[in-house]
Amino acid sequence: MARFVISVNDRPAVVEVAEDTPLLYVLANALNLKGPRFGCGLAQCGSCSVLVNGAEVKACVTPVSAVRDQAVTTLEGLPAFYARQKKLAEVPELHPLQKAFIDEQAPQCGFCYNGMIVKGAELLSRIPDPTEAQIRNEMKGHLCRCGTYPRVTKAIQRAARAMRASASER
Amino acid sequence: MTDHNGFSRRELLVAGAGAMLVAFQLRSSGAQAQIPTGSIPAYLLGAPTLGSDVDSWIVVHADNTVTVYFGRGEFGQGTLTGMLQVAAEELDLDLGQISAVPLDTAITRNQGMQVSSSSIEGAAPSLRAAAAEARQALLKMAATRLDASEGDLRVSAGLVSVTGRPGRSVTYGELLGDKRFNLKVTGTAPLKPVAAYKLVGARVPRVDIPAKIKGSYEYVQHVRLPGMLHGRVVRPAGQGALGAGAKFKTIDETSIAQIEGARVVRKGDFLGVVAADEWSAVKAAVQLKVDWDMPRTLSGTDRLHDRMKASKTIDKTVIDVGDAGAALSSAAHTVSASFKSPYEAHAPFAPNCAVADVRADSAEIICATQNLFPTRAALARVLKMPVEQVRVRYVESSGTFGHSCYDDAAQAAAILSQAAGKPVRVQFTRGDELGWDHYGPAHLAEVRAAADANGKIVGYEYHGWQHGWNFVVEATEELALNAKIPPLALPDAAHVNKSNAGAMYDIPNRRLISHAVPGLEGYLKGSYLRSPLDLSISFASEQVIDELAFRAKQDPVEFRKRNISDPRWMGVLDAVAKASNWRAHVAGDRKSGDIVTGTGVALGTHFVSYGAAVAEIEVNRKTGEIRVLHVYGALDAGLIVNPASVEHQIEGQLIQATSRILHEEVRFNETNVTSLDWSSYPILRFDEAPVVTPIVISHPDKPSTGAGEEVLAAGGAAIANAFFDATGIRMHERPMTPERVFAALKAG
Numbered sequence: 001m002a003r004f005v006i007s008v009n010d011r012p013a014v015v016e017v018a019e020d021t022p023l024l025y026v027l028a029n030a031l032n033l034k035g036p037r038f039g040c041g042l043a044q045c046g047s048c049s050v051l052v053n054g055a056e057v058k059a060c061v062t063p064v065s066a067v068r069d070q071a072v073t074t075l076e077g078l079p080a081f082y083a084r085q086k087k088l089a090e091v092p093e094l095h096p097l098q099k100a101f102i103d104e105q106a107p108q109c110g111f112c113y114n115g116m117i118v119k120g121a122e123l124l125s126r127i128p129d130p131t132e133a134q135i136r137n138e139m140k141g142h143l144c145r146c147g148t149y150p151r152v153t154k155a156i157q158r159a160a161r162a163m164r165a166s167a168s169e170r
Numbered sequence: 171m172t173d174h175n176g177f178s179r180r181e182l183l184v185a186g187a188g189a190m191l192v193a194f195q196l197r198s199s200g201a202q203a204q205i206p207t208g209s210i211p212a213y214l215l216g217a218p219t220l221g222s223d224v225d226s227w228i229v230v231h232a233d234n235t236v237t238v239y240f241g242r243g244e245f246g247q248g249t250l251t252g253m254l255q256v257a258a259e260e261l262d263l264d265l266g267q268i269s270a271v272p273l274d275t276a277i278t279r280n281q282g283m284q285v286s287s288s289s290i291e292g293a294a295p296s297l298r299a300a301a302a303e304a305r306q307a308l309l310k311m312a313a314t315r316l317d318a319s320e321g322d323l324r325v326s327a328g329l330v331s332v333t334g335r336p337g338r339s340v341t342y343g344e345l346l347g348d349k350r351f352n353l354k355v356t357g358t359a360p361l362k363p364v365a366a367y368k369l370v371g372a373r374v375p376r377v378d379i380p381a382k383i384k385g386s387y388e389y390v391q392h393v394r395l396p397g398m399l400h401g402r403v404v405r406p407a408g409q410g411a412l413g414a415g416a417k418f419k420t421i422d423e424t425s426i427a428q429i430e431g432a433r434v435v436r437k438g439d440f441l442g443v444v445a446a447d448e449w450s451a452v453k454a455a456v457q458l459k460v461d462w463d464m465p466r467t468l469s470g471t472d473r474l475h476d477r478m479k480a481s482k483t484i485d486k487t488v489i490d491v492g493d494a495g496a497a498l499s500s501a502a503h504t505v506s507a508s509f510k511s512p513y514e515a516h517a518p519f520a521p522n523c524a525v526a527d528v529r530a531d532s533a534e535i536i537c538a539t540q541n542l543f544p545t546r547a548a549l550a551r552v553l554k555m556p557v558e559q560v561r562v563r564y565v566e567s568s569g570t571f572g573h574s575c576y577d578d579a580a581q582a583a584a585i586l587s588q589a590a591g592k593p594v595r596v597q598f599t600r601g602d603e604l605g606w607d608h609y610g611p612a613h614l615a616e617v618r619a620a621a622d623a624n625g626k627i628v629g630y631e632y633h634g635w636q637h638g639w640n641f642v643v644e645a646t647e648e649l650a651l652n653a654k655i656p657p658l659a660l661p662d663a664a665h666v667n668k669s670n671a672g673a674m675y676d677i678p679n680r681r682l683i684s685h686a687v688p689g690l691e692g693y694l695k696g697s698y699l700r701s702p703l704d705l706s707i708s709f710a711s712e713q714v715i716d717e718l719a720f721r722a723k724q725d726p727v728e729f730r731k732r733n734i735s736d737p738r739w740m741g742v743l744d745a746v747a748k749a750s751n752w753r754a755h756v757a758g759d760r761k762s763g764d765i766v767t768g769t770g771v772a773l774g775t776h777f778v779s780y781g782a783a784v785a786e787i788e789v790n791r792k793t794g795e796i797r798v799l800h801v802y803g804a805l806d807a808g809l810i811v812n813p814a815s816v817e818h819q820i821e822g823q824l825i826q827a828t829s830r831i832l833h834e835e836v837r838f839n840e841t842n843v844t845s846l847d848w849s850s851y852p853i854l855r856f857d858e859a860p861v862v863t864p865i866v867i868s869h870p871d872k873p874s875t876g877a878g879e880e881v882l883a884a885g886g887a888a889i890a891n892a893f894f895d896a897t898g899i900r901m902h903e904r905p906m907t908p909e910r911v912f913a914a915l916k917a918g
Contacts, residue, residue, distance in 0.1 A: 039520055109569035
C-alpha cells in the first residue's frame, strides 16, 4: 500500500492503494466518480477515458503512480475544464459538447458516453473546427455497441459551431 | 419527483402490488381495452392484467403527481419514456407529472420477459388499460366533488374542470392524494381515441438522457453497498462445449496468498475470488493457479457448419404450402444456394455486473436482467432459498441486445455473497463476457427458389440448420450445482422464422424445414441475440430473391414489388426506395477498377413489423475490404408512440447490422472460445460507420408492434446484395471479412 496525492477535477485527493492500482479503480471506488467506468481493462474501448493535463488517457491501464502531480479531469470536471480553458467567469452546468449530445438525443444506453464526451472535448480543445474525417479518425478508439456513431459526429460538429459562436461573441 | 435516472425514488409499497393477482378472462363483447391475450406468448405478458388491482399500477399523490409501477425497464431504447408517454396520455397528465419506479420484484408488476421488442407492443396496452381505469374512477370522483355530469368534465395536466363553469376544478391529487383506488382493472374503461392523442406520437425527448450525459446516471456498475467486497469469477478463458461444464484438475490457493484479503470461494465446480478492494480481486482472479481440464469436443470454427450438416437432426416442417418441389423443378429461373452464418456474441459495451447481499433468510440482488422474475427463480435455486425470500432489483447496464451474461453475473455475486457473509459486487471481465456468453446460434441455410418467365416467384424452399437455446441454466448454476442442461432446451425457440423466410412475397408453393441440431453434442451455448436468427435467414433468403431478380434481368426493387401484395410490405419498400433515390437497374453488372460501388435492397422483420433497407457500399477488389457508405432503413411498426425513439432504433439496427455482417464471428478451437476481447471479436468502429437514414412509417390505426430489432435483418442483407451489385459475386458466408471477400473475388 502506498499513499498518493492526486489532483482530480481541481481538488487534491489523498488515496492509499497498492502502487500498481490502475487510476480507474481509484476514481471509481476511492473517489466514487461515475464518469470513468470499466469497459475492457485493455485500453481497447475508451470507456474509462479521463484527461491528464488536458490529454486523453485510458484510466484502466494507467497506474495511479503515473499521475502523481498531474491534473486529472473526469467527465464530472469537464464544465470547469471548459470554463478555465475559455476563461469564463462562471462554470457552466454543462460543457457545450454535453449540451450538444442532449440536443442530438445521441445516446441509447449511454454507457460509452463517458469516453465519447471526454475524447470529444479533448478533440474540440485542439481542433475547434474538425472535419467529419478528423472526427472519425480521432474518435476511432471509442466503441459504441448501440450504433450511435453518426449522432456522436453530429453532436461534435454542433458543439464546435456553438463554441465558435460563443467565442466570437466575446 | 424523479431522481437522476428518470425513475421515481418513491418506493411506495402499495399493498397488493405485484401480488394477489386474480386471473380474469377478457370477454370479447363490451371490452374496450385491447389488452393482448391470444397473439402474444404468456412469457411476454407476465401476471394477468385483467382483474389486477389498479393500485398495483398507479398511485396518485397529493401534489398531483403520479407514480406508475409497470414491469418494463430502460435498456437504452427509450422504453421508459415511451411507457410514460402512454400512461400520461391516457391519464391526461403532462410528462413532468409522472414517473416510474425502478423494476423490483418486491414492488413493480410482473410484465413478463423483456424480449422480442415487446414492451410497447405487449406491456404498454396493459398499462394503458390500467390508466384508463384510473382515469374513469377519477372522473367519477370529480363529477361528485364538482357537482357536474361526467360528460361536462375536461382534464388537462391532472386538473379536472367543468365545461362552461370557469373556476370549478379539482386536481387528481386533491381527489385521491396517496389513497387507494380499490378497483380492479376490468378492461371496460373507455380508451382515449387515437385521434385525440397529444403525447403518444410526439417526439418527446428521452427522460434518461440528461443524466447519462451529465455523468450522474447510476448504472449497475456504480452500485455500492456498505461493507461490500469485490468478486470475480475464475474460469477457463473461453468456454467449451455446452453442457461440458468447466472442471479443474488442481487449484493452488497459495498462488494468491500474497494478495491481502483475497480468498477463494468454491462451490461445486464454481470458482470465484473475493477481496476488499477491486484491484486485489482482479489480481487474485488472474493469478490464481488452476489447471483446467479442457476436453477437445468442439469442431473449431472452420468445421462448424460441416458438423451441423452431418449431425442427426430433429426435423420439423414449419410451413408447407402448395407443392414447392414441383414448382422448383419446372420454372424458367431457378436458384439454389447455401449460406453460412456464425455464432455471434451479444458483446455488450460494458461487461455485466451485479451486486448481491445474501443473508440467512433474505437475499437482495441488483443486476441488469431483462427478465426480473425468471432471474429471481433461478437465484432462489442457486441459493437454495424460497423464492419469496429473494428480491431482485433492476439497474441498467449497457445495452444487452438479448441474453448476455446478466444472470450469470447475478448468480455468481449471490454465491460469493452467501459464502462471504457480506455483500459482494461481481464485475465480469471483457473476456468473461465474450467467452461465457450465450451466443446467437450459428446457422446453415440451403435455399432454392424459382420464378416464371414474367418474374413471378413460383416456388421457395428453405432448409435451416441450427441448435436450440439454453433459456434456463446459467454457467454459474451449471458449475455450482452440477445442473444439467436440458437437451435442446426449447428447440422451438430457434427454428426457421416463418415471418422472415420469404413471407413478404406472394409465393404459391413454399416450404420451410427446420433441422434442429443436437446442441449438446459439441456446440456452444446459444440464446436469443437481437432479432434472433433473422440476420442469418435474411442473408440467405434475400440474396436468393435478389439472384432470381438478376436471372430474370429485372431491377431488384421492381422484381420484389411484382411479388408483393401486402400494402405494408409494399409501403416500406416504396419508402426506402424513394428515400435512397433508387435508380432502377439490373444488379451485378461487372464494373472496372479496383474500387467498385454497389447498391442493394432487402426486406426483413423479426415476427411483426415491416422492415426494408437499401445499402450503398464500396468494395476494394485489391484488398477485399468493404466500406459501407450509406444505409437507409424503413420500418412500419403500427402506431408509433415516439417517432424519435423509433428513428434512433432504426439507426442503431443499421449500424449493428453493418457490424455483424462485416465483422462479427465468435471463433473457437476444439477446446474453447477464443474470441475474448475487441481484437479477437471486432465490432464496427467509429471510422467505419456508414451514414444512416431512418424512415419511420406510422399506422395509427394499427396496434403498436416492435421497433427494436425488425429492420436489422434487412440492413444486413441489403449490404450483401449491394456486394453482388458491386462485384457480380455472391457471398455465401458471413462475416464478409476482407480475407473471405478477397477469396470469393479470386474464385470468381
